[in-house]
Amino acid sequence: MKTPERAAFDALPHPTVVVVGGGFAGLEFIKRLAGKPYKVILLDKNNYHCFQPLLYQVATGSLGADNIAHPFRRTVGPMPNVIYRMGEVLRVLPEENCVETDHGKVAYDHLVIATGTVTNFFGNQRIAHEAMQLKSINQALDIRSDFLQEFEAAVYLDDEHAQRQRLNFVIVGGGPSGVELAGALAEIRKTILKHEFREVENQRMQIHLIDSGDAVLGNFSPKAQQLSRAFLEELGVNVKLNTLVTDYDGKTVTFKDGSTLQSTTVIWTAGVKGAPVQGLEAALEERPARLRTDAFNRLEGCTNIYALGDVALDRSDPKWPKGHPQVAPVAIQQATHLAKNLLRKPGEAWVPFAYRDKGSMATIGRYKAVVDFGKLKFGGPIAWFLWLFVHLMSIVGFRSRVMVLTHWAWKYLSWKNTIRLIIRPYVRKEYKVAEPVGEKVG
Ligand SMILES: Cc1cc2nc3c(=O)[nH]c(=O)nc-3n(C[C@H](O)[C@H](O)[C@H](O)COP(=O)(O)OP(=O)(O)OC[C@H]3O[C@@H](n4cnc5c(N)ncnc54)[C@H](O)[C@@H]3O)c2cc1C
Known part of the structure; x- marks a missing residue:
């Protein structure tokens, strides 16, 4: 028997x-259609929205997983x-107007x-x-377990070479995620490794940030690129530009020029x-694997x-x-734009989408961030506080916001990260040739 709420939903004539x-798009879209003349069914393989910009803080133990995730049912x-x-939606059947999920079909x-x-x-x-x-x-929790496991393993090693291999952290990709992760790991070396893993010489931990381009933060202004590189180097991160990684076997990273680096x-x-x-x-553009749409967010040919x-x-x-x-x-x-168009009266013309670029920001460590806001480009403590504020206000859910603020206050006032627990150890799986590419989001 249906609950009254479910019966009322089914009876809606919309x-x-x-x-x-x-994610950011789906969640905003359903909020815009709440209370409007549509019946909306949100399908997601996870039962929570994930605030991806702070994943690196979960990976480095600054925040807990539940601080950046918000349950859809709430x-x-x-x-x-x-x-x-x-x-999980497995395929769309456009001729039947339905999607096939791992739990059956849903019509639209x-x-x-x-x-x-x-x-x-x-x-x-x-x-x-x-x-x-x-x-x-x-994946963020895997990284957290992994770096803590590497530290614990390094304590047992007397051989300097073996210890360095364990403590060499290589980040490939100098975009915002790579830069933020590298900065956070460098702070971990300065704080956790130095004070809590006293048996290990902390300078044996090296953080390498590799990028094939000639600057980090490739999409930012030249000023932000220079500042962020200077911040990274100040923190002791080895920034290697114009460097292409061609292979990695779990122990050795190989670069295009034939040189190698030992890292687990x-x-x-x-x-x-x-x-x-x-x-x-029919609408798929193969290379970036994105779906071509028109200016009304409508899929080509649909x-x-x-x-x-x-x-x-x-x-x-054209921009x-x-x-x-x-x-x-x-x-x-x-x-927001698609929801507005869908809510227009019959016969009313739809408005094409135009993106308003409000700028970009990235943080590199305590008091270090870069901001590009139109003509305003700056870095340092003010940029860092702005970064903290914008990210705090963007997190979904009041509880998460309060929790994140508390974690940050504790971390930045006490110089102590809070979460250094290996709850679910990271276990490497053996590589078998021709196994499917592991590019799925877990
Ligand atoms: C580490 C990291 C840091 C970032 N930092 C920033 C930043 O600082 N600023 C910024 O603006 N952007 C940042 N981004 C990019 C930003 O997160 C994305 O642009 C944004 O998440 C895109 O939103 P979306 O709704 O398109 O997709 P997503 O937010 O990725 O959401 C996709 C959703 O679809 C679900 N899903 C996928 N496939 C299926 C399926 N087959 N069936 C059911 N559900 C499915 C997923 O579970 C997920 O919930 C960052 C991204 C990462 C990974």
């Missing part, structure tokens, strides 16, 4: 919108016209694809297997590619299927001929 993915609870179903009148991205290893299967990723909470931990933040679901190949956020590729804006950047503000603005 068209059904199925939303696949509750969000949709007060929304009578929105329901959530946990499940309108379909919104907001599935985000997965790590891009550019086809290198061995690196995909051996390197760690930072796209999901599971490589974290790959060098790129992402779209995570489209099967059945939409009348009732839309794509939002990182997975969408809209080249209609963004290669498509919009894969960042949270684009996802949020597209979601």
Whole structure:
């Protein structure tokens, strides 16, 4: 028997919108349709929204996983016209107007694809297997366990070479994720390793940040690039630019020039590619694996299927001929925009999407951050406080905001990170040739 709430939802005389993915785009979209004349079904394989910009803080023990995740059921609870179903969408069947999930079929009148991205290893299967990723909470917790396990293992080693191999942390990709992770690991060397692992010479821990381009933070202004590199080097991070990683076997990183580096931990933040679901190949742009849309977020060749956020590729804006950047503000603005268009009266013309770029920021460690806001480009403590404020205010859920603020206050006032627990040890799996590329978000 149906609960009265479920019966009331089923009885709504509105068209059904199925939303696949509750990331920045999907979550904003359902909020905009709450209380409006649509029946909304949110499908996500996880039961929570993940605030990806702070994943690196979970990976380095500054925040707990639950501080950056918010359960969908808490969000949709007060929304009578929105329901959530946990499940992975396996394919879309456009001719039947339904999606196939691991729990069965779900029918739609309108379909919104907001599935985000997965790590891009550019086809290198061995690196995909051996390197760690930072796209999901599971992966962040793996990194946290791994670096603590490496520290614990290093304590047992007398041989300097073996110890250095354990304590060499290699981050591939000098974008915001790589830079922020490198800065946080450098602070861990200065605090945790130095004070709590006294049997290990802390300078044996080395952090290498590798990028194939000629600057870190490739999409930022030259000023932000120079400042962030200076901040990283001040913290003792080895920044290697114009350097291409060609292989990694779990112990040795190989570069294009033939040189090598010994390391048991490589974290790959060098790129992402779209995570489209099967059945939409007609609109799929293979190389970035993104779904082509028009200026109304509508999938090429479809009348009732839309794509939002990182997975969408809209080249209609002359300011963004290669498509919009894969960042949270684009996802949020597209979601707001599509909801407004769907709520227009019949016959009213739809408005094309135009992205308002409000700037970028990245933090490199305590009191160190860079900000690009239009013509305003600066770095240092003010940028850092601004970074803290913007990220705190963007986190979903009042409880999470309070928790994050408390963690940060404790961390930054006491110089002590709080979470150094290996709850779920990270276990490396043996690499078998021709196994599927491990690019799925866990
Ligand atoms: C480490 C890191 C740091 C970042 N830092 C910043 C930053 O500082 N500033 C910034 O603006 N951007 C940042 N980004 C980028 C930003 O997080 C993305 O642009 C944003 O998350 C895109 O939102 P989205 O809704 O398109 O996808 P996502 O937020 O990735 O959400 C996709 C959702 O779809 C679900 N999903 C995927 N496939 C399926 C399926 N088949 N079935 C069911 N559910 C599915 C996933 O579980 C997920 O909930 C960062 C990203 C990472 C990884």
